[in-house]
Amino acid sequence: MEPLWTPSPERVERAELTRFRRAAEAHLGRALPDYRALHAWTVADPAAFWAFYAADAALPLTPPTGAVMSSDPMPYTRWFEGATLNYAEALLFPPALTDPAQPALIATDETGGERTLSYAELRRAVARCAAALRRSGVGPGDRVAGVLCNMPEAVVLLLGCAAVGAIFSSCSPDFGLGAAGDRFGQIEPKLLVGVSGYRYGGKAFSTVEMLTGLRARLSPEVAVVIGEGALEGWVPWESWLGEAAAPQFTPLPFDHPLYILYSSGTTGLPKAMVHRAGGALLAHHREHRLHSDIRAGDRVMYFTTCGWMMWNWLISALAQGATLVLYDGSPTYPDLGALWRLASRLEVTHFGTSARFIHACKAAGERPGDASAFPALRCVLSTGSPLSPAGFVWVYEALKRDVHLASISGGTDIVSCFMGGDPTAPVYAGQIQAPGLGVDLAIFDERGEETVGPGELVCRKPLPSMPLAFWGDPDFSRYKAAYFSVYPGVWRHGDLIAWAPEGGIVVYGRSDATLNPGGVRIGTAEIYRPLETVPEVADALAVGKREDGDEVIWLFVVLQADAVLDEALKERIKGAIRRLSSPRHVPKRIFAVSQLPRTRSGKTVEIAVSRLLNGLEVPNRQVMENPEALEEILGVVGGAQ
Known part of the structure; x- marks a missing residue:
């Protein structure tokens, strides 16, 4: 490089x-x-x-x-x-x-x-x-x-x-x-x-x-x-x-x-x-x-x-x-x-x-x-x-x-x-x-x-x-x-x-937010980086969702102003992730939201969203900058069922 x-x-x-x-x-x-x-x-x-x-x-x-x-x-x-x-x-x-x-x-x-x-x-x-x-x-x-x-x-x-x-x-x-x-x-x-x-x-x-x-x-x-x-x-x-x-x-x-x-x-x-x-x-x-x-x-x-x-x-x-x-x-x-x-x-x-x-x-x-x-x-x-x-x-x-x-x-x-x-x-x-x-x-x-x-x-x-x-x-x-x-x-x-081969260090994200589909460990950054080639995606958050004893990836995206998450865009998102990371990184489901939940220092709260989607309690929502984003995620997921 x-x-x-x-x-x-x-x-x-x-x-x-x-x-x-x-x-x-x-x-x-x-x-x-x-x-x-x-x-x-x-x-x-x-x-x-x-x-x-x-x-x-x-x-x-x-x-x-x-x-x-x-x-x-x-x-x-x-x-x-x-x-x-x-x-x-x-x-x-x-x-x-x-x-x-x-x-x-x-x-x-x-x-x-x-x-x-x-x-x-x-x-x-x-x-x-x-x-x-x-x-x-x-x-x-x-x-x-x-x-x-x-x-x-x-x-x-x-x-x-x-x-x-x-x-x-x-x-x-x-x-x-x-x-x-x-x-x-x-x-x-x-x-x-x-x-x-x-x-x-x-x-x-x-x-x-x-x-x-x-x-x-x-x-x-x-x-x-x-x-x-x-x-x-x-x-x-x-x-x-x-x-x-x-x-x-x-x-x-x-x-x-x-x-x-x-x-x-x-x-x-x-x-x-x-x-x-x-x-x-x-x-x-x-x-x-x-x-x-x-x-x-x-x-x-x-x-x-x-x-x-x-x-x-x-x-x-x-x-x-x-x-x-x-x-x-x-x-x-x-x-x-x-x-x-x-x-x-x-x-x-x-x-x-x-x-x-x-x-x-x-x-x-x-x-x-x-x-x-x-x-x-x-x-x-x-x-x-x-x-x-x-x-x-x-x-x-x-x-x-x-x-x-x-x-x-x-x-x-x-x-x-x-x-x-x-x-x-x-x-x-x-x-x-x-x-x-x-x-x-x-x-x-x-x-x-x-x-x-x-x-x-x-x-x-x-x-x-x-x-x-x-x-x-x-x-x-x-x-x-x-x-x-x-x-x-x-x-x-x-x-x-x-x-990295050049002697530097690559950070993939928090290990406690690491995804594990099919028993393979994946850092969330490995999903976010390919999305930079998809201009319609402004921001994203990936979490693991437990299904049938395994874990699948659910992806939430914030889109640019005029973009629409139709089937064509979903396929381009999946294709970019498949091409630039691997087939194991491809999310099973993709949802569009207006905002991602964050702490007051601007970090996305992947763990909280994972807990929310897997039926676990999310304590201390008041520490988030925008706790209403969690309710939007629940609404979007519920409406897509």
């Missing part, structure tokens, strides 16, 4: 990854001629790698008095024993930053409003927030919950919590009372902060009723509101912050809890994952600096909400001395070109989005590169679901030819990536370039034997960004059941992947 992009020798030479590889060679006293050799060292001796990286990055970490990586097996491994740091200090005073007047945050929204905070201004705001938290009796280990838009106040609250050692947790304001309550009700927050309203898709929405119900359910000691709204008994944000204060950063252990993130909760109560401050900082720093080549002064934009782990990932880029571009609202308002125009105007160097958004741009015939050359743009990041080969091609044909397209994959579970970009290597369509440095990634078959795949994504050695614990799981029983029940002692993530 020919690469879509190969970095120039000059670009390879300037990359932070190249500089780091040479520093590692000098440190080890031996050659590491390429990424593969560098990666091999990082997984052969992970304690040495992470210690060297922390020192090379000049992170504000005191020397450990014990082991860098304890000998305890996963999930009990502890890191940098005896060392202390403060996550907020690391982000607000990055060594690479030369001018505190440089913008730290540029916040934009659907209305075109724009606010800019310099590093100096952000430091002062965080100092006020930390002082307000202390006045409110919030200290190390206390939980703070935020129902927040992607706005500067959210960043200030996260960093204020980190400064005092409180544990931060957030969701976006479009979460209903049930979804927010299921999350925050587990952690009993001492302080609740909420935004009284938000805009999405050109419409204004009030959260007053939801916040009132949430406060009654959680009974926090203090409730703070941002924005206008009739919230009796809530303290306005600016009043709560109070006067200017001197910055104070509490030194905390490396493994001190930083924030709690949640699984989607589409098949049960969301898992509350406690992430350690040092682990998040170290993993994000490595991914930003080495895998994405983010440097001081770069402008980084990732479309996300405060309910998706990519928001946490984005905020850590402050530790590079970068400027973050925060966008609040719909990525498609007023049209699919809005974010591209914003990225061009603000000279974004790193643009992050979901595979779903790229696929939508391709399906709509968007060509943002025709309107702007994007001279500042060096990297496009994609995650959330597998990016198809055609999606890769669209980036290079319709956006920019000389850009590093870094498809990345990890999860809320590790608040980081198992695999991602290599800015010094070629990009191939449909492939993630490499496993992350320090990630002992492998592929196991059902017997637990290593294979080239397709098979289960596993991680054989601990990572500092693996959860410290699940909240309310003192004996680690839920934690171990989630990741270690299939391959004892080895982290099984739940993704179906394969090694």
Whole structure:
């Protein structure tokens, strides 16, 4: 396969990854001629790698008095024993930053409003927030919950919590009372902060009723509101912050809890994952600096909400001395070109989005590169679901030819990536370039034997960004059941992947959503990719339906505006799948729907639809962005019987 992009020798030479590889060679006293050799060292001796990286990055970490990586097996491994740091200090005073007047945050929204905070201004705001938290009796280990838009106040609250050692947790304001309550009700927050309203898709929405119900359910000691709204008994944000204060950063252990993130909760109560401050900082720093080549002064934009782990990932880029571009609202308002125009105007160097958004741009015939050359743009990041080969091609044909397209994959579970970009290597369509440095990634078959795949994504050695614990799981029983029940002692993530001949990684989707017709394992991505050759199909979802003791494939498609799912189109869909995948991949039945059910981070909920069609309960529908899509599927299926 020919690469879509190969970095120039000059670009390879300037990359932070190249500089780091040479520093590692000098440190080890031996050659590491390429990424593969560098990666091999990082997984052969992970304690040495992470210690060297922390020192090379000049992170504000005191020397450990014990082991860098304890000998305890996963999930009990502890890191940098005896060392202390403060996550907020690391982000607000990055060594690479030369001018505190440089913008730290540029916040934009659907209305075109724009606010800019310099590093100096952000430091002062965080100092006020930390002082307000202390006045409110919030200290190390206390939980703070935020129902927040992607706005500067959210960043200030996260960093204020980190400064005092409180544990931060957030969701976006479009979460209903049930979804927010299921999350925050587990952690009993001492302080609740909420935004009284938000805009999405050109419409204004009030959260007053939801916040009132949430406060009654959680009974926090203090409730703070941002924005206008009739919230009796809530303290306005600016009043709560109070006067200017001197910055104070509490030194905390490396493994001190930083924030709690949640699984989607589409098949049960969301898992509350406690992430350690040092682990998040170290993993994000490595991914930003080495895998994405983010440097001081770069402008980084990732479309996300405060309910998706990519928001946490984005905020850590402050530790590079970068400027973050925060966008609040719909990525498609007023049209699919809005974010591209914003990225061009603000000279974004790193643009992050979901595979779903790229696929939508391709399906709509968007060509943002025709309107702007994007001279500042060096990297496009994609995650959330597998990016198809055609999606890769669209980036290079319709956006920019000389850009590093870094498809990345990890999860809320590790608040980081198992695999991602290599800015010094070629990009191939449909492939993630490499496993992350320090990630002992492998592929196991059902017997637990290593294979080239397709098979289960596993991680054989601990990572500092693996959860410290699940909240309310003192004996680690839920934690171990989630990741270690299939391959004892080895982290099984739940993704179906394969090694590509070029050395990259192909992701086929969630292994728990894997189809099994006739006993043959099929990843859903193997069905979706052929559909890119059928222009009438805008989106699709495939599930397994139990019939007569076997499993058959049912396919749900969203069609383009003027298309009709007649017998001719069904046959073309089946023919494309048969030709480009195999006869075993061909669906038995095909249905047209107006929308596919998704989580609030944009992922299709294949497992929920499978449960629905096979007569099983689908709990926690309130966590979905559009639960009414499930009822449409039932109606379409029932009407076709």
